Amino acid sequence: MRHAAAQATHPTAPTVSPAHALRRRALAQATVGIGGWAALGATGLGTTPAWAQRMPAPSAPATPITWPAADPVLAARHQRAFAGMAARIDAQLADVQSVVAVQRGHLAFEYYRRPGVAADSLQDTQSVTKSVLALLFGCALADGAVRGTNELVAPRLPDMLRISDEPRLRQLRFEHLLTMTAGWAGDQTAQRDRDDDLRQIVRRPFVAAPGARFAYDNGTANLLALALARAVGRPLADYARDRLFAPLGINRFDWRRGAQGHALGALGLWLPTRAMARLGELVQAEGRWAGRALLPADYVRRATERRNAGGAPLFAAYGYLWWVASTAAPRGASGRTAMANGYGGQWIYVYPPLQLVVAATSRRTPESMARGQAATLIRSDILNAVRRSGA
Template sequence: MPVTCGIDQGRRRTLATASLALGALALPNATVWAQRTGPATDRLAWPPAPAPLAAQHQRAWAGLSSRIEVQLPDVQSLAVLHRGHLAHEFYRAGVTADTLQDTQSVTKSVLALLFGQAQADGHVRGPDELVAQRLPQMLRVGADARVQRLRFAHLLTMTAGWKGDQTAQRDRDDDLAQIVRRPFVAQPGERFAYDNGSANLLALALASAVGQPLADYARARLFEPLGIRRFAWRQGAQGRALGALGLSLSTRAMARLGELVLAQGQWQDHALVPTAFVRAATERQSAGGYPLGAAYGYLWWLGASAPRRTAMANGYGGQWIYVHPPLDLVVAVTSRRTPESAARGQGLSLIERDIVPTVQHMR
């Protein structure tokens, strides 16, 4: 059965080149990290699958780990959730279920969930609110007057009007003046341009709105309710958490966040993140485009049309949270963070050529 839920073949051909630019890798010695929190293990777990489904999973994934080990050397870990059960895991030597891994631009998609949580908590009114309402100092740094018209929706949809920047530089990534003084090339809302600066500005504004460091807010209001107790969040030179990249999570934690998106923000019989916001985040808000060649929601990439679209969080080198509602499927993949890994795209190939077709044949 052909795979129609993800990136089409034309877009796939552009991925090798485009992914080189997606969430440019920052050098470890040029970063500051927020303190890691929590015990040695999250102990994230899922209920065992009913015997018939467990048997299906065992047959379906027989030999997959060996194939990844030999044929997909870039892939470092894999977690597959199907119908609410942990169907398969793979960890390369030196990586475990508790290893914190740099998710790169997956950080952006998690930031979107935090915005939805902040809206539920009353810290922001919603995507249509002016950014300057929560970060008034951005109007006092001599920036283009168009900064006054920036709304959170422009940052969430990558339509702020700046040229777009996929690089990471510690000395400027959390520097408000450096971000907002960049020249505009379009009116806010006019066109899509994948831009790390917009995500970093969103992180600054959100931290200001909630009145505490973003990592602290994320721990209390998003991660701990999901059972995620260990993470690390990279800071810029000014000591503020970045929004474009820098969040390190375990593979199971990535899968748990995907599970939350699959459930449209519902967790343990209540709305952890507002359902309406999660729906909007995973619906087409713009045509998207470079570098992934896919439509865009609120800091989530979107797959082809379906009753509910595939939602994808993607980071440099092949870090993925892949949420496919029609199959009740979540896949988390981590890969090496190198230009070669980005070009080969083994993580996405594993998802769309192995995992999704296998689950389709289970129905």
């Protein structure tokens, strides 16, 4: 996601020329890897505003997420697969800040850049927030707080229709928000004083009918967050804590709010890297955890299947706020690859053919975004190493 700075306090992001935009697209297409996804963060060129970069205030120590020990055979294969991986990251992938790889329900590899990053460090996930928002919609669906993805949005936020008489607002369904097909032009900037302001979101001009075309748009995700909070009748962070995070053992997080006091949907969620991996495991398990269905399996399948062709900035297909790719898989294994991606190289990568989940965080800079080191690590190092080891 590209971030313009907050109004009146920081300069705006530089304008990207048409020629530069073409070069960026060519680079993205040239670096397409496993399943056709680009080795770039879901972001454009720009700087992250200071309000998004501040670390959350320290909270009470949390119980760390753990996994059961692997059997000796699998443990030996993991050791073989990841031999020398930490040294390579240290020496050659300076943008990468943390990595957690979980295979077959066991912690296979873990890395934190020292000094400064630890297992309990909260990481700014950037647009990974969008994919977690999609999971929360599934929780609300299971709870009966929303009736389905085809439900109209306006009855949940009737102020929309008082703010604007644009007829296309009446046509908006949750399906359009989840698939980034609301009809607004794509906007990948973030400005704290407007991002959770309903007036600013809905007064933007439509460029297409709802459902007609994909456009990666922060405003659409922020509108979904507002509507979902209204549907569940609680602040979104509270609902996430009780309904999603606590059952998964995630008891340390921070969810930034906009100037109006609402949790953002486009960005703002801070999590430990292990928590990111645990969320990937939930997706891999199609919403079931510890014998309990946290969200409907059919919804998770739809969320991580191609709903439309997608496009910029990742140039991959799109599901429900998850990037998706078809992947060759052995008989009986799922061929879906699901990806949550954020500015600079924040990833949750779910690869069912190997029963593998990888979470990675990176520096949040334009340079880190352009280099795509975390994506290269996942695609060229981790997946290939696990395949060769037979794990």
